[in-house]
Amino acid sequence: MIARSPSLTEQVMTHLKDRIVRGDFPDGRIPAETELAADLGVSRTTVRDALSRLEHEGVVVRKQGAGTFVNAAGLQITSRLEEIWSYEDVLRDHGYTPSVEVLRLEREPAGPDVASVLGLAEGDEVLVVEKLFRENDEPVVLTVNMIPGTLAGSPKRRDARAPIYRFLADQSGRQLAYYLSDIVPVALQGERAATLGVAPGTPAISFEETGYDTEDRPVLRAASFFRDDLLRFRLIRRKAV
Template sequence: MLKRAPSLTDQVKAHIKQQILSDEFEDGRIPAETDLANQLGVSRTTIRDALSRLEIEGAIFRKQGVGTFVNKAGLRIKMRLEEIWSYEQVLEAHDYTPSTAILAVQEHPAGVDLAAELKIEPGSPLVAIHKLFLADGEPVVMTVNHIPAGIISRPYTTADLQRPIFHFLLNHCQQHLTYYLSDIVPTIATPTLATTLHLPPQSALISFEEIGYNTDNEPVVKAFSYFRDELLRLRLIRREVI
């Protein structure tokens, strides 16, 4: 499978982000756009776009008439909640060694609610993939992905299911996952979930309930994710709207 090469802006953004993480900027001040452009051999427009993305991420902030600076608080953000990350990447960003286990793969008829969300007929077959993510061997995230059986076009093995769900959708369903519509939902651990995540019964949990869409804006997966937040803290930056 061919992967699209990162754009020049993405490359510049990654380079500056690495310089920030390596503490290469004296007093946390980002050089002027012209200086960065000359240093990296790119246009000021590319630098400006890269810095704008870093500002959106919270890695830098601008002071009008003073300059651009490293945002040390923003660097504590390990993942962007509005971006699609594999949980393996999330765990690595938190300095864990990730591993996965497939708990179950079940085919079941779609109930009324799932059918409506996935725009299929009630009773249509769904494949439910139950997966556990571990951080340094300790269970931290459990996911359940419901995929319409009708879009699965290639045979698959347990090894295929170990990969991130967007890889499975692309390689075995010919569906490019482009975005999720996500709800963050507080919930109480069921006995099975508590046992799986090594939690006391009735523990409070944060969960994601998400519908994933393809390039044609069609739903292709309903996903549930359950987190042990003492091991994996979800953090974001909220800004004033001007």
């Protein structure tokens, strides 16, 4: 709850972002590192740290010998794939005001695939949490999460509306540290197509992912299905260094 004062680097980042948004650099050129350092009263190292992180975020581009420039393309990226964490936030980033409904919350025996990924024996119990995210009654994202039964108590539907990483932390105390995600093309069928409000056979992207806690133990298996017409993933690809 205590707001720790942002680091100098972070303050420089916000400062630069603000100026970019404000249109302080109409030609897209950002002042030289030494100049910024002098103006802001910090060391060039700190400025460079901030610029590195902004470059990593896709906000600016640096060209040796030439200068640092605002990256117009980066402003088009609404969701950076590697930082997706809560679908509610993703939808908000897209300008939506999402609602969440818990479609399913029950225990069932794990199938062989899920058991293997989560390090369980086949037939061990998993808790299934199925959620639908809507914008104005229009379904956009459907997620199916499976958690080892031993890592959950007897949650109420209301509890399950929280982002899954928070739900998991509340139930088990385990912190979700990272996901390993496969991007998989699917054709939506049957009930799943109906839930998302599309015709059977509609092609869609599914993220199939395994979540690990801070000690690299698998704690979550999830699949997410998207309405491609309402939610599109975009990324920048640059030549590797």
